[in-house]
Amino acid sequence: MGASRYYVTTPIYYPSDRLHIGHAYTTTIADSLARWHRLKGDEVFFLTGSDEHGQKIERRAKEAGTSPQAYVDAIVATFKDLWKRLHIQYDDFIRTTEPRHVRVVQEIFQRLEAQGDIYRSQYEGWYCVPCETFWTESRLVDGNCPDCGRPVEWVQEESFFFRLSKYMPRLLEHIERHPEFIQPESRRNEMIQFIKSGVEDLSVSRTTFEWGIPVPGHPGHVVYVWIDALTNYISAAGYLDDPDRFQRLWPADLHLVGKDILRFHTVIWPALLMALDLPLPRQVAGHGWILTETGKMSKSKGNVTDPIELIEEFGADRIRYFLLREIPFGQDGYFSREALIERSNADLSNDLGNLLHRTLSMLHRYQEGVIREPGPEEPLDRELAVLATGAFAAMDAKLQQLALNEALEELWKVIRRGNKYLDQAEPWALARDPAQAPRLARVLYTVAEALRLVALLVAPFLPQTGERIWHQLGLSGSVHQARQDQLRWGLLPAGTVVQKPEPIFPRLERETEEEPAPEPAAAPAPKEAPKAAPASEEVPEITIDEFARLDLRLARVVAAEPVKGADRLLKLQLDLGAETRQVVAGIAQSYKPEELVGRQVVVVANLKPARLRGELSQGMILAASGPDGRLGLVTVQEELPPGSRVR
Numbered sequence: 001m002g003a004s005r006y007y008v009t010t011p012i013y014y015p016s017d018r019l020h021i022g023h024a025y026t027t028t029i030a031d032s033l034a035r036w037h038r039l040k041g042d043e044v045f046f047l048t049g050s051d052e053h054g055q056k057i058e059r060r061a062k063e064a065g066t067s068p069q070a071y072v073d074a075i076v077a078t079f080k081d082l083w084k085r086l087h088i089q090y091d092d093f094i095r096t097t098e099p100r101h102v103r104v105v106q107e108i109f110q111r112l113e114a115q116g117d118i119y120r121s122q123y124e125g126w127y128c129v130p131c132e133t134f135w136t137e138s139r140l141v142d143g144n145c146p147d148c149g150r151p152v153e154w155v156q157e158e159s160f161f162f163r164l165s166k167y168m169p170r171l172l173e174h175i176e177r178h179p180e181f182i183q184p185e186s187r188r189n190e191m192i193q194f195i196k197s198g199v200e201d202l203s204v205s206r207t208t209f210e211w212g213i214p215v216p217g218h219p220g221h222v223v224y225v226w227i228d229a230l231t232n233y234i235s236a237a238g239y240l241d242d243p244d245r246f247q248r249l250w251p252a253d254l255h256l257v258g259k260d261i262l263r264f265h266t267v268i269w270p271a272l273l274m275a276l277d278l279p280l281p282r283q284v285a286g287h288g289w290i291l292t293e294t295g296k297m298s299k300s301k302g303n304v305t306d307p308i309e310l311i312e313e314f315g316a317d318r319i320r321y322f323l324l325r326e327i328p329f330g331q332d333g334y335f336s337r338e339a340l341i342e343r344s345n346a347d348l349s350n351d352l353g354n355l356l357h358r359t360l361s362m363l364h365r366y367q368e369g370v371i372r373e374p375g376p377e378e379p380l381d382r383e384l385a386v387l388a389t390g391a392f393a394a395m396d397a398k399l400q401q402l403a404l405n406e407a408l409e410e411l412w413k414v415i416r417r418g419n420k421y422l423d424q425a426e427p428w429a430l431a432r433d434p435a436q437a438p439r440l441a442r443v444l445y446t447v448a449e450a451l452r453l454v455a456l457l458v459a460p461f462l463p464q465t466g467e468r469i470w471h472q473l474g475l476s477g478s479v480h481q482a483r484q485d486q487l488r489w490g491l492l493p494a495g496t497v498v499q500k501p502e503p504i505f506p507r508l509e510r511e512t513e514e515e516p517a518p519e520p521a522a523a524p525a526p527k528e529a530p531k532a533a534p535a536s537e538e539v540p541e542i543t544i545d546e547f548a549r550l551d552l553r554l555a556r557v558v559a560a561e562p563v564k565g566a567d568r569l570l571k572l573q574l575d576l577g578a579e580t581r582q583v584v585a586g587i588a589q590s591y592k593p594e595e596l597v598g599r600q601v602v603v604v605a606n607l608k609p610a611r612l613r614g615e616l617s618q619g620m621i622l623a624a625s626g627p628d629g630r631l632g633l634v635t636v637q638e639e640l641p642p643g644s645r646v647r
């Protein structure tokens with residue numbers, strides 16, 4: 001497929017306050033799409049910025065005893081800092097106070113006035129003097145200002161108006177002819193209803209404040225937000241400065257906005273573009289809200305949503321992954337630390353981190369860390385290769401529908417298949433037989449090559465993770481420089497020396513309070529002797545899929561000691577092959593610590609970590625409980641490598 005051009009925007013954010021997780025959400029989506037198109041080899045222009053004028057800024061600056069420009073300069077610096085920490089790679093950051101933008105706004109205003117699309121009239125409404133704000137009748141509370149509760153007065157202000165109503169029939173026709181123009185579908189219907197209900201001309205200037213772009217030729221008037229802010233999408237693309245570039249970039253492919261400002265982008269903005277005789281953006285997409293727990297923000301409540309704090313605690317990629325994976329585009333999503341930790345442990349630590357760690361560990365254990373010339377390919381290998389090479393097209397199709405969560409799910413199919421492939425191909429068994437060396441080389445090649453593709457495909461969404469996998473695989477250069485042609489199977493050269501595995505997503509501890517229950521061992525050794533439960537009594541049936549959610553692993557006990565002040569608990573260090581874990585088990589009344597060292601046990605490896613008596617327990621070992629409360633640890637007959645899957 002030929003490379004093309006891709007122009008994506010976020011809204012320009014208002015610097016009256018710091019940004020929150022919702023802004024991070026919009027911008028992460030835009031950044032991921034931009035990076036995806038760079039991978040495709042497209043000419044990408046990713047624009048974000050700040051909307052810096054208006055009465056609110058003027059007032060806040062006054063309260064702070066500073067100038068509006070100094071006020072916004074300081075806050076815009078925090079925007080840029082956040083984007084850097086979140087690894088947002090924008091191509092341009094437009095500020096509406098920049099001369100390149102001011103010039104465009106003034107020229108547009110004059111042009112629309114000259115052609116009769118802007119006219120002078122009276123703006124009427126209820127006005128709150130202390131708040132300096134106009135209110136519509138319906139917003140008043142008992143006839144008073146909804147903000148401060150004081151009486152409002154009916155005032156008339158001279159204002160310029162844009163003939164918005166004139167363009168509504170043409171806009172309606174455009175929306176109806178281009179089903180892709182407004183996304184998602186439900187919002188499109190809302191906008192059609194809104195337009196059909198009747199749209200009035202729009203007040204586009206103010207005389208009540210000064211912090212804005214002066215209306216040319218009309219002292220005392222400043223341009224109001226509509227023309228000032230929306231036009232950033234063309235001023236940054238070179239509308240006046242660079243007509244050739246503008247020709248190449250415009251119209252934008254995607255304006256990404258929150259659902260609250262979708263109307264401005266699908267009614268006012270297209271009408272302004274029509275009046276300027278410019279083509280309309282291909283698509284405006286409104287995403288949902290990120291909902292957080294109500295009430296006071298506090299770490300212990302788990303509702304801190306300051307993106308900088310979250311990035312510092314969890315790392316940018318965990319935040320990006322959660323936002324992209326957890327919330328279907330267009331719907332509202334719920335953010336909580338607990339959900340973030342769960343998502344991260346399940347998908348990033350267990351699936352992705354494990355696959356990388358297992359692969360590199362075995363390459364070091366069996367092949368001195370070298371990718372060897374692989375033996376003949378077998379159907380099992382082919383299956384993983386086909387899935388991995390097909391992932392790009394599958395993900396691209398989902399991304400064209402803005403289904404970012406489903407695109408990631410497509411990629412995770414490859415990652416999960418990679419783990420299953422290792423379980424099936426059993427490299428540890430092959431390693432015992434020197435005659436199987438070519439087969440072993442093929443298996444390790446196949447999984448490493450799949451990981452190379454995973455690095456390329458995950459990088460647009462999780463930029464640091466893609467890079468880290470790339471480097472651990474011993475590949476040179478940056479994953480972000482790679483293009484689509486690198487996605488062919490078999491480009492990983494034999495002879496590549498991989499790095500020692502470094503965990504890319506250490507499991508996060510779940511934030512549980514100090515709780516006495518649940519006991520980590522299967523049987524809590526009750527005080528009174530219980531009857532051994534007859535099989536299948538009172539335990540509902542489960543499906544094979546439900547069983548498959550348990551990650552049971554063989555582990556070797558490398559150390560065991562009592563837990564202070566807990567006569568039933570032992571603290572065990574378990575070797576799981578790729579990692580060592582601490583598990584606290586309620587088996588002290590049946591086993592002495594020294595009896596356990598060297599034993600093979602079966603551990604539920606994907607159990608959420610918990611703290612017991614202050615000790616971290618990352619899993620649970622299995623035991624049968626007899627009628628007298630005595631426990632018997634579950635083990636396997638054969639000596640098998642630690643980490644072997646049990647099922």
Ligand SMILES: [Zn+2]
Nearest residue numbers: 128131145148
């Ligand atoms: Zn008021």
